[in-house]
Structures are given as C-alpha cells and as structure tokens.
Amino acid sequence: MDRRSLIATSGLVGVAGLLAACGKKEEAAAPAAAPAAAPAAPAVQTGETIRWRMTSSFPKALDTIHGAADVFAKKVNEMSGGKFSVTVHAPGELVPALGVVDAVQQGTVEAGHTCPYYYFGKDDTFAMGTAIPFGLNSRQLTAWYYDGNGLKLFREFYDQYNIVNFPGGNTGAQMGGWFRKEINTLADMKGLKMRVGGFAGKVMSRMGAVPQNIPGGEIYQALEKGTIDATEWIGPYDDEKLGFQKVAKNYYYPGWWEGGAQVDFYINKAAFNALSTENKAIVETAASHAHTMMQAMYDARNPAALKRLVAGGAKLLPFPKAVMDEAYKQSMALYDELSASNPNWKKIYTDYAAFRKDQNLWFRFTEARFDSYMQSAKL
Template sequence: MDRRSLIRHAGIASVLAAGAAPAVHAQAAIRWRLTSSFPKALDTIHGAADVFAQSVKAMSGGKFEVTVHAPGELVPAFGVVDAVQAGTVEAGHTAPYYFFGKDDTFALATAIPFGLNSRQLTAWMYDGNGLKLFREFYDQYNIVNFPGGNTGSQMGGWYRKEIKTAADLKGLKMRIGGFAGKVLTRMGGVPQNIPGGEIYQALEKGTIDATEWIGPYDDEKLGFQKVAKNYYYPGWWEGGAQLEFYINKAAYNALSPENKAIVENATAHAHTVMQARYDARNPAALKRLVAAGAKVLAFPKPVMDLAFKESMALYSELSASNPNWKKIYTDYANFRRDQNLWFRFAEAQFDRYMQSAKL
C-alpha cells in the first residue's frame, strides 16, 4: 500500500473512530398521483400527462414518480380542480375552461372565442404576464399551474344538419367545451358540457344535435363521422386551446429546488410534444375522414360575424362585473392586439401564400 493510500485510509478510520461518519443526504422517494380529465384512448391529449410523468421519472433517476389516472379512477373528469385544491391528489391535467362555473377567468388559461392562437398563448404565458397573473389567480385554489400542451386551432365540430345561416343555430343542442357555451347561448344555441368519453353516445342517440371536440386525429378516434357528416371550420372559440398541469401548492412547496426544476421542465416538454403530435397527425386523419364521407364546410361569414359580436359584448360585461376577469383579460387583450399586428405582416402572409401554392 502506498503512502497516499495509507493516509486516506487512516483519515477514514479516524473519522469512524470518532463516531462522526460523513453526512449523506439521500432524498426520499416521491410518489405523486395525477388525475386527468381525458380518456386514455386519446393518446395526444391524455398522452401529455404520460409524457410529463415519464420525463419526471427519467430526470430524477426514478426517485420521483407520477402515476397518471384516467377520469373515474380517482375523481370524475370535471373533479380535477377540487381534487388538487383539497390535496386528494398532488397533480391534475385538464382544460381550465371546464371550470368557468367557478369563475369565468379560468377560461382565459385555455381558450376564449376569438382569442390567442397557440403560439401567441404560449408567448403570453412564458414571456408575457400570463403565467404570473394566473399564479396569482390560482393561489386562491391552492394550485400552482404550468402550461400543459396545446391543440392548436381546432375544427368547428360535427353537425347533423348544415349550418347555412345564424338562424340554424336556434335551439341547436351542441356539446361545446366550457366557456364558449356562453356565446353559443347568446346566439340561440343550447350548450351541453359533456366529457370526451361520453360524447359519441349522446350524438348517436340524438341527445345532442352537434358536437365539437378538437380536430381530425382525435375526432376520428371518437368516431363522430359515423353519426354526423357535416364537419365545420374554424373552431372560432378555440384558436389555440391550452391545457394546464395543476399542482397542489403544499405538495409543490415541499419539493426541493431540484425537483421543482424537474416539474417545470417536464411540463414544458409535455407542452411541446402535445402540439407537435396534433400538428403531425391531423393532416392524414383529415384525409381519412373525407374519404369516409365527411363534408368539410366553412362557417358562413354572417355566423362568424355574429359570434364575434356576441363574444366582444360578453367580455365587456364580464370586465364590468368580475374583477378577476378584468385584471387578466385587460392584459390578455392588449397582448392579443399587438400579436395580431405582428402576425398580419409575416406569419399570416407567409401561411396564405404557402397554402395557395402548388407544392
């Protein structure tokens, strides 16, 4: 044994003899449960929670695990906020606008009619004031939020009969996501808030006359083309629908800085992957739907104009009656105005040209 080895071993021996072993700070394993609002069959939207859980486990070397649960396994699809707020589960993955009944402000975190598109909403959340404002809002619900994916612009849904004028919306029973139903009501329609896994049966049985969900890839999986052939666009109520991860505040605050960073980066990864999947998979799905007999139709301009008018009127009313809404929507609307100014010159012009070019 050489001199250096003797000294090293002697040093260790003296420490052990003194009864003072080196401190080893091993972090305890963390096990979280996450409840989703979306059925497992939808590998895009439910899959974002799986991507999050896989990333957390990988980045922590297996020391931090999140189990993902479909609606009904732990709580119902629309029970996510209550479950996370109460600490029944540590995390949730949902569309905030489902909870507009608690406060209309929730809708601004997902999508509002004629709101931000997906890129604009991501920009507002990450580099504008969106995340800061919503952290303040969610604090009253014991929730820490993170962007959790975006569908991109959505389709306008499936209808048993064609929508030729605004009058065709009168009395129309339509499954429509959350807050947008308020605008549909003002246009004479009858909104229905139904979880994704229950929509097909309602449309098949005639309980509803129309439904929207997301876009071609998920709509094909849910089979709407089998019971309603008229497929309209655009989904003016969802120019870019964002999901969120909800984390119980106490559970989040109990994490080490390292694990907080893991959560932040895992949610951002899931956010990116989800939209990438929709953008990659929707084109082929749309072709298949058309081949199966779907009629792809544009909403008539008078319908769009009425929807826009009623949406703006609703936002003015909410700003006058709801301080939470007014605080966040004022910032949101200012950001939207500047974004549309920019997109008009570069993004929109480029897109219009490319979509008309013969490739």
C-alpha cells in the same frame, strides 16, 4: 379504432374521462364536488425519494391529450435518475374527471392534468387558462404565458386555490364540429341543438343556439337519432375515433371558440414548495417538454386523419362570415360584461386583450401571410 371499441376499451373510467376531454367540454357551470373517497396515501419524500400522484381529466384511450401527462411523468423520472416518480391516474381511479381542482387544492393528490375552462363555474376567469372564443392561438398563448404576463397573472389567481400552475399542452386550433345540416346563414343557428358546453355555450346561447350537455359516450347516439343537430369535439385525430362522420357529414371549421386550447398541470402549493430547487426545476422542465410534445402529436396526426375522414365522405365547410361576425360581436359583449362584474376576469383579461391586439398585428404581416401563400401554392 371505431366508436364502439373505444368505449369498450376505455371502460367506465374512460367514458368518464371522455366527458371532459378538451374541445368536448362537459358543462362545468357548477363546481366539481370534492372527492368523497378518503385521500390516497400521502406522498413519500424521505431522503432522496419522492413519489407523487397525478390525476388526469382524460382517459388513456385519448393518447394525445392524456399522453402529455405520461410524457411529464416519464421526463421527471428520467431527469431525477428515478429518485422522483409520478404516477398518472385516469378519471375515477382517485378522483372524478372534473374533480382535479378540488383534489389538488385539498392535497388529496399532489398534481393534476386538466383543462382550466372546465372550472369556469367557480370563476369565469378559469376559461382564459384554456381558451375563450376569438382568443389567442396556441403560439400566442404560449408566448403570453412564458414571455408575457400570463403565467404571473394566473399564478396570482391560482394562489387562492392553493395551486401552482404550469402549461401542460395545447391542441392547436380546433375544428368547428359535425352538423347534420349545412349552416348557410345566421338564421340557421337559431334553435340549433348543438353539443357544446362550457364557456363557449354562453356565446352560442346569445346567438340563438341551444347548447346541449351530453356525456361523451352518448353523443354518437344522440347525433344519429337527431336528438341533437350538431356536435364538436377537438379535431380529426380524436373525432375519427368517435365516428361522428358516420352520422353527420358536414364538418365545419374553424372552432372559433378554441383557437388554441391549453391544458394545464396543477400542482398543490405545499407539495411544490416542499421540493428542492433542483426538483422544482425538474417539474418546470418536464411540464414545458410535455407542453411542446402534446401539440406536436396533434399537428403530426391530424393531417392523415383529416384525409381519411374526407375519403370517407366528410364534407369540409367554413362557417359563413355572418356567423363568424355575430359570434365575434357576442363574444366581445360578453367579455365587457364580465370585466364590469368580475375583478379577477378584468385584471387578467385587460392584459390578455392587449397582448392579443399586438400579436394579431404581428401575425398579420408574418405568420398569416406566409401561411396563406403556402396553403395556396402547388407544392
């Protein structure tokens, strides 16, 4: 599907969602406004019948990231024998794409599917729920949540927002984006106008780049006209749909700001607590299934998309080491500053950083060495 047909088939709702798709990061420095519309009809839970509404930050056209919510809803229905149904709503149907936290917190909807880092304007701590520069990769983040202290710590954090959270998918490591000109030295980052918003923009700014916050439906035109010098999104499968390779051939890697971007299911606390023990287990199991399926879809579909992009002229390039080193330096400095000023950040990041240190030690001898060999072997 090309860029124009994607936008045409997505309609206004789809474009609104595109602004917030993971790796796209429409700026969330200001909290999303509370939904202006009256709340939808309340959930029905009479006898053995339960009906929930889930609002998504992602348009249906992005079938991998939006698809995780559909997987969740289908599994809940199957496990309950049709007695527990969840309807998934695209951005704008019930609330705006970036209004998920407010809607779930206030009980406008029972559930939401979104990237936590969209809401770092409320508290920078939200960013760790999705991805921070030079953070945990997807497997490490899942390990921290399920067998480390991640879920426990974030449950405590989200309690102040009346939310119960569950991991709801991961994109895996993302690409570094599309650049009109090559990046050969750190000096090439100075003044670079790049469409990268959200929390990653803080680090980019410290490196001399100029983060730009451009709606998803306008990125292609801005890149084509030279209004911006570069843009990032997610990876090959989604990037191909938006057609960036037609106007910027230099495709950089890795997306050091998103080594494994997680999406979450947010459940209204009162709605979750009203469930029976059996239905709580259904929600938990459906969420973990959707979490697994989303990354499986990206991992399965990205390779073929990358081949097509390269065949079409995309030039794959690694970020220079000097750029990576400076980005790492500035990221760590930012985290120190946040730890000194934000108690919520400090509490969670202290545990996160300790877990990351041990994970990198372990992966150094196992995953990294195995992967390095396999990627150089002639199979």
